[in-house]
Amino acid sequence: MKIVQLNIFEKLLIACFFLALMTWAAGAGWFTYSVLSMHPENVDRPSDAIVVLTGGGNHRIEEGLELFSAKRAPYLFITGVHPTVSKKNIRAMWKGATPLPQCCIVLGHTATTTKENAIETQEWIKNTDVKSIRL
Secondary structure, eight states: OOOOOOOHHHHHHHHHHHHHHHHHHHHHHHHHHHHHTOOOSOTTSOOSEEEEEOOSSSHHHHHHHHHHHTTSOSEEEEESOOTTOOHHHHHHTOOOSSOOOSSOEEEOOSOOSHHHHHHHHHHHHHTSOOOOEEO
16 A cells, blocks of 8 residues: 655645635535525515516415415516416416405516516516515
């Protein structure tokens, strides 16, 4: 068995690699803890609009409808909706006991990516009197 001797440069390089690895692991742990411990600042405070980004199944839309039925905001804006989906289709998804408000579900049909969802939402906000949103 041959024993390998490392020079000082190689030892320093290995030490830097492990230090970088430990720093990355600590940062990943801190980030995970931060994300898992997040919660809304004030869940009872109403907003001017509820914004739902489509994708990932219908859970987001159902949550948006639940907040809308609880009158957390006078508008429900759903961005990235397929062109064939109508407000009637969205209302039909609601299975809750509290009826949905008759007014102000707005569908955005142009976005197909997350970036486009942000742009579509920004344009909608600019054309309304919305100052605060619940995403």
